[in-house]
Amino acid sequence: MTDDPAYKALENLGAAPLWRFYGNLFPAEPKSRAVPYRWSWQNLRPQLLHFSQTLSLEEAERRVLMLVNPGLTDPPATVNTLYAGLQIILPGETAQAHRHTSNAFRFILEGSGAWTTVNGERVFMAPGDLLLTPGWHWHDHTHEGTDPMIWLDALDYPLINALEAGFYEKYPQRLQPVTRPDDAGSRQFLHGRLTPTWLAPEGPNSPITRYTWAETQRALDAIADSAEGSAVDGIVLEYTNPWTGGPVMPTIGCRVQRLRPGFDGAGHQQTTSQIFSVVRGAGATIVDGVRLDWSQHDTFAIPGWASYRHVNTSGSDDAVLFSYNDEPVMRSLGLYRGQSADPGA
Ligand SMILES: [Fe+2]
Numbered sequence: 001m002t003d004d005p006a007y008k009a010l011e012n013l014g015a016a017p018l019w020r021f022y023g024n025l026f027p028a029e030p031k032s033r034a035v036p037y038r039w040s041w042q043n044l045r046p047q048l049l050h051f052s053q054t055l056s057l058e059e060a061e062r063r064v065l066m067l068v069n070p071g072l073t074d075p076p077a078t079v080n081t082l083y084a085g086l087q088i089i090l091p092g093e094t095a096q097a098h099r100h101t102s103n104a105f106r107f108i109l110e111g112s113g114a115w116t117t118v119n120g121e122r123v124f125m126a127p128g129d130l131l132l133t134p135g136w137h138w139h140d141h142t143h144e145g146t147d148p149m150i151w152l153d154a155l156d157y158p159l160i161n162a163l164e165a166g167f168y169e170k171y172p173q174r175l176q177p178v179t180r181p182d183d184a185g186s187r188q189f190l191h192g193r194l195t196p197t198w199l200a201p202e203g204p205n206s207p208i209t210r211y212t213w214a215e216t217q218r219a220l221d222a223i224a225d226s227a228e229g230s231a232v233d234g235i236v237l238e239y240t241n242p243w244t245g246g247p248v249m250p251t252i253g254c255r256v257q258r259l260r261p262g263f264d265g266a267g268h269q270q271t272t273s274q275i276f277s278v279v280r281g282a283g284a285t286i287v288d289g290v291r292l293d294w295s296q297h298d299t300f301a302i303p304g305w306a307s308y309r310h311v312n313t314s315g316s317d318d319a320v321l322f323s324y325n326d327e328p329v330m331r332s333l334g335l336y337r338g339q340s341a342d343p344g345a
Pocket residue numbers: 098099100104139
């Protein structure tokens with residue numbers, strides 16, 4: 001009986017009837033609040049340039065447009081566990097040093113002449129580079145180039161805040177001192193199978209501070225047409241931590257993939273959420289019946305357990321996608337599941 005006054009009495013006693021919550025608490029399968037979505041580079045870049053003219057970095061600390069999923073507006077997030085933003089820094093600007101327990105990285109979209117200092121090491125940026133800022137590492141930015149520098153900013157704060165493990169601290173000065181050789185992490189470790197013997201892991205993160213696009217492109221070129229790759233993802237490569245062979249950070253996995261001309265991928269679904277940034281080419285990803293058309297520098301989101309498939313709509317050119325996901329979390333908690341699925345449309 002719905003009007004049984006005992007229900008009201010339960011509320012006042014800090015209790016609730018499980019039988020009224022059962023379906024929501026134990027769904028037959030996950031249903032993300034996030035929706036499939038694409039953020040247009042062509043439309044957002046002018047907005048970013050506008051705010052670079054009207055808002056100083058002193059006012060903003062970081063000048064970033066958050067890519068907010070329409071299903072995840074409060075608190076804002078891009079997929080359930082992960083966030084993406086577009087950040088701009090102008091020539092001559094610096095961004096305040098800070099650190100947070102959220103793991104972060106930058107994927108560079110355009111510009112040159114800027115660097116991020118991470119725990120005393122200057123890490124330089126060029127388009128296509130992946131720069132890691134693992135949790136609780138100090139980081140600040142300096143731009144001494146001639147044109148605006150724009151990158152995709154990625155963080156796991158939706159997950160960290162859900163776990164109520166978020167800490168944040170500003171560095172006492174605007175910029176931290178440089179205490180290590182430039183690009184040391186990349187220079188020491190980016191060779192993959194040749195690892196320095198005098199060093200030992202410091203925490204769970206990859207010691208590679210910058211995975212350069214030159215190195216990524218070399219790997220994609222070397223594989224070229226020698227392998228079929230995955231029916232779902234084409235030639236898909238994981239950025240790895242040389243100490244473990246596993247993901248670059250404990251909460252975020254990063255990948256790059258090449259879809260050959262005309263690639264028409266198999267449908268799939270998995271418990272992991274994914275965010276993509278289009279490096280080059282044009283195509284479409286069909287997600288739960290929604291067609292997301294994409295081209296260079298667009299960002300798009302595939303919620304966890306959504307069914308999807310990728311298509312390269314060009315018959316002559318490769319499409320290259322960078323992506324990141326929460327697979328390390330799902331796997332470490334024993335929650336990873338994946339299977340073939342038809343996204344429809
Ligand atoms: Fe930060």
